[in-house]
Amino acid sequence: MSADIVNLRQARKAKARAGKDKAAEENRRLHGMTKAERIKAEDVRDRLARHVEGHRRETDGETT
Numbered sequence: 001m002s003a004d005i006v007n008l009r010q011a012r013k014a015k016a017r018a019g020k021d022k023a024a025e026e027n028r029r030l031h032g033m034t035k036a037e038r039i040k041a042e043d044v045r046d047r048l049a050r051h052v053e054g055h056r057r058e059t060d061g062e063t064t
């Protein structure tokens with residue numbers, strides 16, 4: 001039995017690439033929407049918030 005030989009330089013570069021790929025994926029997820037998609041998503045959030053707020057009960061004259 002012999003151990004696998006690992007080139008440390010290649011391993012270090014592979015780890016760096018994996019980190020960059022993960023960061024790029026997260027940036028695509030966060031910033032990958034077009035302006036129209038952002039506006040539509042914001043509109044949906046606003047409509048849902050208004051819907052929920054409109055169905056809240058008032059207790060003792062306070063809105064919670």
